[in-house]
Amino acid sequence: MKLKQELQSLYDKYKNDRSGQVNNSIPALSQVNPDAFAISIAMANGKVIEVGDTTTNFTIQSISKPFIYGLALEQYGNDFVESKVGIEPTGEDFDTVIKLDDQGRPYNPMVNSGAIATTSLINADTKKTRDEEVLSCLSNYAGRKLRLHTPTFKSEKDAGDKNYAIAHLLKHHQILGKNLKSDLELYFQQCSVNVTTTDLAMMGATLVNNGINPLTKKECVSPTNLRHILSIILTCGMYNYSGEWVFDIGVPAKSGVSGGILMIVPGLMAISVYSPRLDKRGNSIRGIKVCEELSRIYNLHILDNSSPKTPAEIL
Numbered sequence: 001m002k003l004k005q006e007l008q009s010l011y012d013k014y015k016n017d018r019s020g021q022v023n024n025s026i027p028a029l030s031q032v033n034p035d036a037f038a039i040s041i042a043m044a045n046g047k048v049i050e051v052g053d054t055t056t057n058f059t060i061q062s063i064s065k066p067f068i069y070g071l072a073l074e075q076y077g078n079d080f081v082e083s084k085v086g087i088e089p090t091g092e093d094f095d096t097v098i099k100l101d102d103q104g105r106p107y108n109p110m111v112n113s114g115a116i117a118t119t120s121l122i123n124a125d126t127k128k129t130r131d132e133e134v135l136s137c138l139s140n141y142a143g144r145k146l147r148l149h150t151p152t153f154k155s156e157k158d159a160g161d162k163n164y165a166i167a168h169l170l171k172h173h174q175i176l177g178k179n180l181k182s183d184l185e186l187y188f189q190q191c192s193v194n195v196t197t198t199d200l201a202m203m204g205a206t207l208v209n210n211g212i213n214p215l216t217k218k219e220c221v222s223p224t225n226l227r228h229i230l231s232i233i234l235t236c237g238m239y240n241y242s243g244e245w246v247f248d249i250g251v252p253a254k255s256g257v258s259g260g261i262l263m264i265v266p267g268l269m270a271i272s273v274y275s276p277r278l279d280k281r282g283n284s285i286r287g288i289k290v291c292e293e294l295s296r297i298y299n300l301h302i303l304d305n306s307s308p309k310t311p312a313e314i315l
């Protein structure tokens, strides 16, 4: 079956699956339509194939983390970034508070502590504010101007006690400094940027296409830092499900608590799914099911001996 029909049949198979719970730790996220469901695929050349509610906006949440980690790498280089944030999986919940490594660093940039630390590093050039720098980074990957969803930003600020606790612990370890409040607000802003599955798929296609947006041709990240991003999301992108994810699905991926998943198939395509009902680790239930099926159908596991399908076979 060709990709478009395959997506339609996966959409039909799972559209009535109502298992899981919408996130309720950020009040604005619990307001969304729990049944929304969309799948978008962007090929390395930017061609998009998609089904479902692909024009529905949702906040990017933790899927912003690898892109902002990449921005910190571009601004400071890996040695400095790694002196602040490690590169090891935690095996724990993404918002665990008291969990730093033996050097007093967050374990990795994909859990909240590590993402708050990397975001705190972001500098803006003289013509921009730091939030414009973050927004334009994400927008460059998507190939269009993305916008902040202010109600979610406010809600994260009001309900973010755990993240405040994390930030204070980081300050105690001198990972954050006197700008704790503005660093944390910048982190809440990056999580509250609205996207569609089409946007996420294009952001992923930029990673697949050597860091260059396939449509705008804008270079968003250097090849070395791109490799760092993909390595981190392979080992840590799905939080404490990362090991099982690599075992079963076998490609780098990142999820967010709004119900998005972005999965990267190196050299071939990026797949994004949106479905807000989550499992207990904060990953989209239908998202994981769709990714699992696509990996199996098209031999996408990067360690599989049989070669993956080619674009010509898929399309």
Ligand code: GLN
Residues within 6 Å of the ligand: 061, 062, 063, 094, 095, 112, 156, 163, 191, 255, 256, 257, 258, 282
């Ligand atoms: N904004 C969310 C938080 O900080 C992001 C977490 C996530 O998507 N896993 O809790």
